Amino acid sequence: MESVYSKRIRAGKRRTYFFDVRATRSNDYYLTITESRKKFNEDGYDRHKIFLYKEDFNKFLKALTEAVDYVKTELMPDFDFDAYNHDNVQENEGGYQETAVDDTVEDEVRHTPTSGTHTPTGEEVDKW
Structure with missing residues (x-):
């Protein structure tokens, strides 16, 4: 089906997340x-996808x-999660160069305006 919005998040050298x-x-x-994860000793990628309705x-x-x-x-209160932001991707002569940044930077966003209204609901999350 047609993609109306896409966001790519690079997560290290071998992993990328796509939100479409x-x-x-x-x-x-x-x-x-x-x-999408680049295979370690092979060409190609492993992909895992979730459909969310x-x-x-x-x-x-x-x-x-x-x-x-x-x-x-609760589990890691002293861990610096911001130290792992690698969102600032720059194109470098046909390749990509990743540099760590202090603040989150949106990478690539494509947005096509659509009609309709957004009405959030206050649904509860089931606990197991």
């Missing part, structure tokens, strides 16, 4: 989250935020 908003034929939207956006975001906050505050 895609449109269906019926003008509905969903999100795909893809992890609009009715699950709020629950997914809440659960993800809770899990990340738990790791940051």
Whole structure:
């Protein structure tokens, strides 16, 4: 399906995450989250993809935020997570050069305006 928005996040030398908003034929939207890892001793990439549908956006975001906050505050409160920001990617003669930055910098964003309204819901996240 057609991608109406795309965000790429480089995570080190071998890993990249892609967030793509895609449109269906019926003008509905969903999100795909893809992890792409360069194979260590081979050519090519391993890809893992999650399809996230609009009715699950709020629950997914809440659960993800809770899990990340738990790791940051309860399990690793003294760890400097900002030391691992490698978002500042510069094109360098046909290749890419990655440099660490102090603040998060958006890498590559493509956005196509769409019609519709955004109405967040206050859905609860199921705990296991």
